Amino acid sequence: QVQLQQSGAELAKPGTSVKLSCKASGYTFTSYYIYWVKQRPGQGLEWIGYIYPGNGGTYYSEKFKGKATFTADTSSSTAYMLLGSLTPEDSAYYFCARQRYYFDYWGQGVMVTVSS
């Protein structure tokens, strides 16, 4: 069955970076977009952007350009998101999701806490 398994919770200091992972299984990794979505506690869903593992193509929301960097390792069917120059505003849940028009499978989410 299709699964997206995300890495564990992160506690990071302001100004540092974290790299989140999303390991896909149960489908052809290179045939679907992987989106990353941010959700602050009690708030709505905010898309960050996507990577298409088939060709490595990426697209970023204007708001997250320079903040997020997507990569993918097709040999391990894992997508990554590097979040840099962290501030307390980056504290949130981050989800990866498989997309072909709609987001039919989601990772379990990972909490990133930015605190000194």
Next chain:
Amino acid sequence: DIQMTQSPASLSASLEEIVTITCQASQDIGNWLAWYQQKPGKSPQLLIYDATSLADGVPSRFSGSRSGTQYSLKISRLQVEDIGSYYCQQAHSNPPTFGGGTKLELK
């Protein structure tokens, strides 16, 4: 970007009650509309796609409809397990924008 205006932002309803949530698209998106349910502490789950099609395993008390650029999610008889937040999402154009969400609580 296409804007999705979702209402209400919060809703309190009783068990067995009919619940309706709406989403207004800022332009024509055809039937390229999905609804997601997010239970507390969980990731969102696809409920409805193509405006009216039920995703696998979704109970038949959920239904979706469209009138022009307005879309509705209806829960015919609210159950305890339906409590959570609901989001619409347009898939007509990149980026795939979400509505602001509706938090559904039990009265």
